[in-house]
Amino acid sequence: xxxxxxxFHFLMLPLLLLLLLCTxxxxxxxQPSPAPAPAPGPPAPTNxxxxxxxxxxxxxLIRLFSITKVGDQINTQLNNSEDGMTVFAPTDNAxxxxxxxxxxxxLSDQQKDELVQFHVIPSFISTSQFPTLSNPLRTQAGDSxxxxxxxxxxxxxxxxxxxxxxxxATVANAIYSDGSLAVYQVDKVLLPMxxxxxxxxxxxxxxxxxxxxxxxxxxxxxxxxGTGNSSGAVGLRSELHGLMGGLIAFIAVYYL
Numbered sequence: 001x002x003x004x005x006x007x008f009h010f011l012m013l014p015l016l017l018l019l020l021l022c023t024x025x026x027x028x029x030x031q032p033s034p035a036p037a038p039a040p041g042p043p044a045p046t047n048x049x050x051x052x053x054x055x056x057x058x059x060x061l062i063r064l065f066s067i068t069k070v071g072d073q074i075n076t077q078l079n080n081s082e083d084g085m086t087v088f089a090p091t092d093n094a095x096x097x098x099x100x101x102x103x104x105x106x107l108s109d110q111q112k113d114e115l116v117q118f119h120v121i122p123s124f125i126s127t128s129q130f131p132t133l134s135n136p137l138r139t140q141a142g143d144s145x146x147x148x149x150x151x152x153x154x155x156x157x158x159x160x161x162x163x164x165x166x167x168x169a170t171v172a173n174a175i176y177s178d179g180s181l182a183v184y185q186v187d188k189v190l191l192p193m194x195x196x197x198x199x200x201x202x203x204x205x206x207x208x209x210x211x212x213x214x215x216x217x218x219x220x221x222x223x224x225x226g227t228g229n230s231s232g233a234v235g236l237r238s239e240l241h242g243l244m245g246g247l248i249a250f251i252a253v254y255y256l
Contacts, residue, residue: 046078046181052089055175055185060095061116068113070140074120078181084124086182088162089175090189098189111195117141118149118164118192124182127174131155141192147200149192160184166191 065071160171169188
């Protein structure tokens, strides 16, 4: 190698390094930064029908929710209130006895509505709250007094029992819970006293007024119209006249 060649390469080396550095910086700067992750959207509104459809085996209850519009009421209340709700969901198997006997179909629209509302509690109940509930529990059906819609909940260990006065049911498992809505599977349809229980005893008839004795009534009537007193006075005068007549006769005989 000639001295000129070495000198040329010696001068070119810094230029090559500078060019390489500029290329690297340009490439780094030109790379686009990754796009920020999109913000999570609002949660989908709660829908009791979709929850039951996902759990399966609740076709009859879903149909009743649709017929009575109770499903829409639950969704509306959940999405516009902070009170929360609890639903006790009987399975299709639990409804089978009512279906086969024709009892369910024989109910009027209002009775079907009351039956479905009886399975809905207007507050959120977690599994840990069951032992602390006060009975009878008020449902969406209304009046919780004995002959209407009473629902009593008791616990024994991990078992949760429901009593309506007509039927005893058990919570099988929790289907759904999000802090606002709780859905529990139950092994029987909750039959309220108002629809399926005995009717309250009829009120005792009012006592009849006491009737007066016939003789006493006649005497009272006589006193009322004045005849009773006049007949008594006539009798007294007759007795006095008799005594006076006897006394006069006695005196006459004595002096004769």
